[in-house]
Amino acid sequence: MSKNALVIGAGGGIASALIQKLVDSEHYQRIYTVSRGQVSKPHALQQHQAFDTADADAVVNYIKGLKADGVSLDYVVCATGILHQSGDMQLKPEKRLEDMNTTQFAEYFRVNTVLPAIWLQQLVKVVSKDSATIVFFSARVGSISDNALGGWYGYRASKAALNMLVKTAAIEYKRRSANTILVCYHPGTVDTELSKPFQANVKPEKLFTAEFTSESLLKVTSNLNPENSPYYLDWKGEQIPW
Secondary structure, three states: OOEEEEEEOOOOHHHHHHHHHHHHHOOEEEEEEEEOOOOOOOOOOEEEEEOOOOOHHHHHHHHHHHHHOOOOEOEEEEOOOOOOEEOOEEOOOOOOHHHOOHHHHHHHHHHHHHHHHHHHHHHOOOEOOOOEEEEEEOOHHHOOOOOOOOOOHHHHHHHHHHHHHHHHHHHHHHHHOOOEEEEEEEOOEEOOOOOHHHHHHOOHHHEEOHHHHHHHHHHHOOOOOHHHOOEEEEOOOOEOOO
């Protein structure tokens, strides 16, 4: 057992369940976690650091520290994202063109697109050359070709932009880290704070627990082929059209 994992956004509901699954798997000697705040009860295998995960300089310094310590990462999950709230900022779904506003757009892109892009840029320096998987939480509504309902302009656009960043970066990763798999992942609707205001419209069988979601994530990403990277997958392991 000499593998290392990293969970970005460790304070979220899905991330907490995922960390527990990674510990229970006994596949990792160390599970590195980062988030804006401290975690309440870190596991024995968990090494946590609290900083602004959207701060480029902080991320650069963190990755430099991992590299200086000789750490290579085999499995990375970026579990960050916002839908209806970011800190004290309330975000409302844009149902009409008139609802779009620059402040809300900027926040969607800052968290859902720019933050993952910063990590995508830096992780290439510390992923294992033998085999590595990097997962970014996307969403089905980020699909450009599979959009028949409209609405949610800012959220859709920020996730579509994330998908494009990952798809573009995969070309460079193939040159610089050929055995790294990049994944845009749609976890479904999960019973966490992210989806609370919208759960009334979700069928009970389609509202997943964080434990089920983390288990599905690990299962779906366990046997992917780097030659076919990047992937855009849902919780069932089915491909989503870009």
